Amino acid sequence: MKNEVILEVENLVKHFPLEEGIFSRHHKKVHAVNGISFQLHQGETLGLVGESGCGKSTAGRTIIRLYEPTSGIVKYQGKNILSYNAKEMLAVRRDIQMIFQDPYASLNPRMTVGDIIGEALDIHHLARGQKRTDRIYELLETVGLNPEHANRFPHEFSGGQRQRIGIARSLSVNPKLIICDEPISALDVSIQAQIVNMLEELQEKLGLTYLFIAHDLSMVKHISHRIAVMYLGRIVELTDSFTLYEKPLHPYTQALLSAIPIPDPDIEAARQRQVLKGNVPSPIDPPSGCYFRTRCPKAQEVCALSTPELIEQGNNHWVACHCI
Amino acid sequence: MQQLHHLLEVDNLSTSFFTYAGEVRAVSGVSFYIDEGEALGIVGESGCGKSVTVQSVMRLIPSPPGKIVSGQIRFLGQDLVKLPEKQMTTIRGKSMGMIFQDPMTSLNPVLTIGRQMTEVLQRHEGLGKQEAMDRAEKYLEMVGIPNCKRRLKQYPHEFSGGMRQRVMIAMALLCNPKLLIADEPTTALDVTIQAQILELMKDLKQKINTSIILITHDLGVVAGLCSRIIVMYGGKIVESGTVQDIYKSPQHPYTWGLLKSVPRLDALSRTKLVPIHGTPPDLLKPPVGCGFTARCAHAMKICAEQPPGITEINPGHQVACWLLHPDAPKSTFDEKGRVG
Ligand SMILES: Nc1ncnc2c1ncn2[C@@H]1O[C@H](COP(=O)(O)OP(=O)(O)OP(=O)(O)O)[C@@H](O)[C@H]1O
Ligand SMILES: Nc1ncnc2c1ncn2[C@@H]1O[C@H](COP(=O)(O)OP(=O)(O)O)[C@@H](O)[C@H]1O
Ligand code: SF4
Ligand code: SF4
Numbered sequence: 187m188k189n190e191v192i193l194e195v196e197n198l199v200k201h202f203p204l205e206e207g208i209f210s211r212h213h214k215k216v217h218a219v220n221g222i223s224f225q226l227h228q229g230e231t232l233g234l235v236g237e238s239g240c241g242k243s244t245a246g247r248t249i250i251r252l253y254e255p256t257s258g259i260v261k262y263q264g265k266n267i268l269s270y271n272a273k274e275m276l277a278v279r280r281d282i283q284m285i286f287q288d289p290y291a292s293l294n295p296r297m298t299v300g301d302i303i304g305e306a307l308d309i310h311h312l313a314r315g316q317k318r319t320d321r322i323y324e325l326l327e328t329v330g331l332n333p334e335h336a337n338r339f340p341h342e343f344s345g346g347q348r349q350r351i352g353i354a355r356s357l358s359v360n361p362k363l364i365i366c367d368e369p370i371s372a373l374d375v376s377i378q379a380q381i382v383n384m385l386e387e388l389q390e391k392l393g394l395t396y397l398f399i400a401h402d403l404s405m406v407k408h409i410s411h412r413i414a415v416m417y418l419g420r421i422v423e424l425t426d427s428f429t430l431y432e433k434p435l436h437p438y439t440q441a442l443l444s445a446i447p448i449p450d451p452d453i454e455a456a457r458q459r460q461v462l463k464g465n466v467p468s469p470i471d472p473p474s475g476c477y478f479r480t481r482c483p484k485a486q487e488v489c490a491l492s493t494p495e496l497i498e499q500g501n502n503h504w505v506a507c508h509c510i
Numbered sequence: 511m512q513q514l515h516h517l518l519e520v521d522n523l524s525t526s527f528f529t530y531a532g533e534v535r536a537v538s539g540v541s542f543y544i545d546e547g548e549a550l551g552i553v554g555e556s557g558c559g560k561s562v563t564v565q566s567v568m569r570l571i572p573s574p575p576g577k578i579v580s581g582q583i584r585f586l587g588q589d590l591v592k593l594p595e596k597q598m599t600t601i602r603g604k605s606m607g608m609i610f611q612d613p614m615t616s617l618n619p620v621l622t623i624g625r626q627m628t629e630v631l632q633r634h635e636g637l638g639k640q641e642a643m644d645r646a647e648k649y650l651e652m653v654g655i656p657n658c659k660r661r662l663k664q665y666p667h668e669f670s671g672g673m674r675q676r677v678m679i680a681m682a683l684l685c686n687p688k689l690l691i692a693d694e695p696t697t698a699l700d701v702t703i704q705a706q707i708l709e710l711m712k713d714l715k716q717k718i719n720t721s722i723i724l725i726t727h728d729l730g731v732v733a734g735l736c737s738r739i740i741v742m743y744g745g746k747i748v749e750s751g752t753v754q755d756i757y758k759s760p761q762h763p764y765t766w767g768l769l770k771s772v773p774r775l776d777a778l779s780r781t782k783l784v785p786i787h788g789t790p791p792d793l794l795k796p797p798v799g800c801g802f803t804a805r806c807a808h809a810m811k812i813c814a815e816q817p818p819g820i821t822e823i824n825p826g827h828q829v830a831c832w833l834l835h836p837d838a839p840k841s842t843f844d845e846k847g848r849v850g
């Protein structure tokens with residue numbers, strides 16, 4: 187699949203300043219996202235995986251300027267949106283929607299479901315009166331809810347239903363790209379499949395493009411065409427999902443895959459698990475050179491001296507490691 | 511009637527919460543056992559009664575509103591349901607250890623790790639201060655915490671999530687309990703840290719021969735560690751058996767659903783997930799018949815009317831489902847395809 191590029195991220199950096207004492211000399215900061223680059227093609231799903239705190243959400247939010255980037259370029263349909271003014275951004279925010287992990291926190295508890303979905307229609311002047319009502323009913327049906335749910339409040343719904351409401355809200359403005367930030371992590375396993383199947387069907391029907399953020403690599407592999415693996419704010423490997431599983435090249439990707447339990451006692455018994463030592467270093471003081479070197483079983487001297495670039499190893503398989 | 515006894519035998523346990531809205535039947539009629547040196551997995555989605563089951567075993571149900579309504583819990587020759595709280599405290603300290611999902615809730619934030627560990631040993635094992643310190647250090651080392659001496663002087667917040675969980679495991683094992691209960695010990699952790707903890711538990715199981723009950727909602731997590739599995743749904747056990755029974759020839763539609771609704775990392779092609787429709791039952795108004803009826807693709811008329819009895823398919827593999835009735839139409843779980 188080689189459709190046109192809809193979103194292009196170049197060297198995106200987001201650092202958060204740390205609150206500090208008045209006598210401190212060095213300005214410490216959280217290195218949340220440290221220069222990531224990737225392209226998103228029309229109609230594809232790109233998965234963004236990595237462990238807690240590696241900067242996935244920050245990347246997603248910075249792309250649509252919920253956070254102002256420290257540096258870098260974000261091109262939507264060929265234009266750098268980082269130079270857009272508020273009015274120009276409004277149009278971008280209509281095309282690029284975001285859905286969140288906690289469906290409860292992201293829905294206003296005092297608004298009816300109908301008004302939650304209708305709000306975006308109002309902001310973007312998309313429909314009024316009867317047309318607005320019709321659109322709300324249509325959207326509720328699209329996400330598997332009933333029109334009569336429109337008059338109820340979020341607390342009357344289960345987690346899975348709330349996530350459906352959130353999805354209906356983001357679909358209301360006919361977006362082209364949806365950034366899904368852990369949309370199923372808070373849901374029970376049996377409900378996760380309902381939501382994932384729905385996202386897949388919507389993609390097929392509406393030609394949507396997804397940036398799918400999650401820490402569950404099995405699920406990301408299932409839903410994504412390509413996957414970017416993040417570690418401490420950097421992309422360490424980027425390729426299509428089957429290659430990533432069959433032929434992972436980066437030592438971190440290999441360890442991550444090896445850590446995931448497979449629901450099959452025979453496979454588990456035969457598996458030689460590669461267990462990483464220690465924890466992810468603090469993003470306030472990341473190590474020099476390769477950020478993974480403190481846990482990497484293959485680390486060499488050079489790994490502490492210079493940062494490995496994300497380099498193509500053929501056939502669109504990108505890896506950032508000195509030793510492959 | 512002196513037979514060879516199981517280490518723990520839970521018989522027809524029912525536990526309810528009496529809330530202002532009515533009786534929440536969190537656990538109803540659960541029976542299972544665990545033998546010495548064995549690891550048992552309890553799986554099921556949130557709210558199906560896993561935690562309440564083991565909290566009942568440890569007699570840690572908040573009361574009121576909670577109460578063990580009926581049943582027996584036999585452990586080391588005693589019925590824990592009837593045991594006075596004082597004796598129960600001793601059992602909890604010495605013979606059973608417990609690890610929770612969030613280690614912060616069970617560690618005291620204002621005491622050093624060393625103080626918390628030695629107190630347990632002084633109280634339950636009657637060790638002197640130095641002896642207790644030595645044992646604490648040894649156990650921290652065993653669970654893979656580097657620089658134990660220094661670590662003993664630190665407070666819980668100075669440890670990362672994975673390390674806190676290791677500390678919890680060390681504490682739970684301090685008095686060499688017969689039974690270690692781990693309630694979603696890795697759910698809050700990253701996968702690489704989860705792998706560390708699971709390897710550690712596997713290792714410890716071999717080294718010190720403790721029995722382990724591991725609770726999780728992730729069927730992958732128990733596949734490598736446990737020899738037997740219990741599947742819970744709506745406060746009841748719907749299927750139990752060896753890992754081979756449960757993963758290779760599951761018989762209950764809910765077990766099928768659990769296995770088919772999650773993608774497998776080793777899947778070779780992209781097949782559509784088979785979701786379980788609807789939502790779990792409200793235990794405030796538990797369904798009359800089988801609790802899974804409203805979501806079950808195989809439900810028959812009788813399922814809504816009467817709870818299914820337990821069928822033993824082969825020794826140790828038990829299923830509560832009407833499909834196993836001789837007159838029921840045949841439905842099977844096909845590993846590759848769909849539930850048919
Ligand atoms: N508003 C903020 N101010 C300061 N630091 C922040 C802020 N948001 C995130 N961070 C820090 O940036 C880093 C990356 O956080 P982020 O939320 O992007 O991680 P994540 O990969 O989404 O993690 P998770 O899987 O837990 O959601 C973390 O160290 C986090 O503490
Ligand atoms: N303190 C409590 N008060 C009232 N209901 C409770 C309480 N604790 C648990 N329950 C109910 O008991 C049922 C089983 O809960 P639990 O055992 O915690 O589920 P699991 O551990 O399987 O996620 C749920 O319906 C839950 O809401
Ligand atoms: S660059 Fe060095 S430390 Fe980093 S992943 Fe490669 S081998 Fe490991
Ligand atoms: S008893 Fe009936 S409803 Fe329950 S799982 Fe079996 S077939 Fe389905």
Ligand SMILES: [Mg+2]
Pocket residue numbers: 242243244367368
């Ligand atoms: Mg996040």
Ligand SMILES: [Mg+2]
Pocket residue numbers: 560561562693
């Ligand atoms: Mg629980």
